[in-house]
Amino acid sequence: MRNNTHKWExxxxxxxxxxFLPQGDLQVQKVEDGDIPLITPANSNNGLLKTISALSKxxxxxxxxxxxxxxxxxxxxxxxFFVTAHGHVNVLVPKFEIxxxxxxxxxxxxxxxxxxxxxxxxxxxxxxxxKESIYLPVTATGSPDWMxxxxxxxxxxxxxxxKIRSLQKIALTKTNVDVNFxxxxxxxxxxxxxxxxxxxxxxxxEGDIRFVGSSAKNNGETARISNDEHLHSANTISVCYNGSxxxxxxxxxxxxxxxxxxxxxxxxxxxxxxALFICPIIKLAGQKYAFVDKWKKEIMxxxxxxxxxxxxxxxxxxxxxxxxxxxxDESEKKIDCLKKCLN
Numbered sequence: 001m002r003n004n005t006h007k008w009e010x011x012x013x014x015x016x017x018x019x020f021l022p023q024g025d026l027q028v029q030k031v032e033d034g035d036i037p038l039i040t041p042a043n044s045n046n047g048l049l050k051t052i053s054a055l056s057k058x059x060x061x062x063x064x065x066x067x068x069x070x071x072x073x074x075x076x077x078x079x080x081f082f083v084t085a086h087g088h089v090n091v092l093v094p095k096f097e098i099x100x101x102x103x104x105x106x107x108x109x110x111x112x113x114x115x116x117x118x119x120x121x122x123x124x125x126x127x128x129x130x131k132e133s134i135y136l137p138v139t140a141t142g143s144p145d146w147m148x149x150x151x152x153x154x155x156x157x158x159x160x161x162x163k164i165r166s167l168q169k170i171a172l173t174k175t176n177v178d179v180n181f182x183x184x185x186x187x188x189x190x191x192x193x194x195x196x197x198x199x200x201x202x203x204x205x206e207g208d209i210r211f212v213g214s215s216a217k218n219n220g221e222t223a224r225i226s227n228d229e230h231l232h233s234a235n236t237i238s239v240c241y242n243g244s245x246x247x248x249x250x251x252x253x254x255x256x257x258x259x260x261x262x263x264x265x266x267x268x269x270x271x272x273x274x275a276l277f278i279c280p281i282i283k284l285a286g287q288k289y290a291f292v293d294k295w296k297k298e299i300m301x302x303x304x305x306x307x308x309x310x311x312x313x314x315x316x317x318x319x320x321x322x323x324x325x326x327x328x329d330e331s332e333k334k335i336d337c338l339k340k341c342l343n
Contacts (some may be wrong), residue, residue: 011134017089031052038082039089136149161241193235212261213261214258220249246287248279250279
């Protein structure tokens with residue numbers, strides 16, 4: 001967005017590059033694996049299909065070239081490579097001195113202009129490509145401003161590398177928990193288990209009340225209704241006993257649970273943090289119940305989960321509260337960092 005393209009000029013691609021297609025018919029299914037990239041039509045991953053043997057019977061192209069596929073996707077190739085046959089990928093060898101930043105800049109310019117223009121019906125063939133032009137920044141003399149392109153792309157590359165390093169730090173910050181001294185507790189001793197109530201789509205009335213069904217997404221919510229005859233209280237836990245068996249969610253507002261869901265009412269002073277600590281543990285316990293078995297109310301009540309325990313043998317609610325608070329605080333910091341990385 002910071003580039004002012006209004007003063008960029010149009011340049012014929014044929015004046016900037018020589019065009020090549022591979023010799024031979026490279027059979028992807030028969031070629032041996034190796035270390036050389038094989039480029040194919042694709043809108044991601046630099047067009048890489050796989051890495052193949054250097055002895056593959058096709059044209060091996062030198063690094064520092066561009067590939068433009070039949071859909072207009074363009075990539076800079078910084079190492080030797082092969083391309084798939086039948087004219088699906090054109091190889092553009094520069095007539096100017098190129099490096100990675102310049103190659104990335106020009107490839108981006110081509111991709112932005114052509115990837116929405118060409119497709120299966122109108123392919124970006126070599127014949128078509130030779131007639132095409134792209135817009136590039138220019139010098140005072142009207143030539144492509146390679147120095148500007150290199151400088152500008154280096155800025156982007158440095159920013160991207162810094163963001164990647166930040167993301168890697170986020171991914172590496174994980175906390176291991178020692179569960180060796182945790183104890184087993186019966187779900188029925190910790191919760192009163194109620195079964196949900198059936199409500200068909202035909203009888204649903206549109207509204208603002210959360211309807212929790214047999215779903216593994218969106219906290220189990222599958223609809224918003226105004227039906228209020230069989231609502232369950234906030235500060236409870238919903239567990240799918242049928243369908244998405246074992247999916248467990250903390251519910252922080254009143255809701256209607258479907259008949260595929262069991263509702264766990266705590267028999268202790270449960271906070272949001274404690275519930276969030278327990279939910280994945282209950283979900284783990286439910287993994288052994290397949291769709292055909294179901295995790296029925298009676299079975300669920302007699303199922304056991306492992307929790308941290310205090311010296312008196314009771315669940316250590318204080319530990320769960322403080323631990324989950326730490327996890328949430330760390331997660332919020334990571335989210336803030338991600339936002340900064342993406343801005």
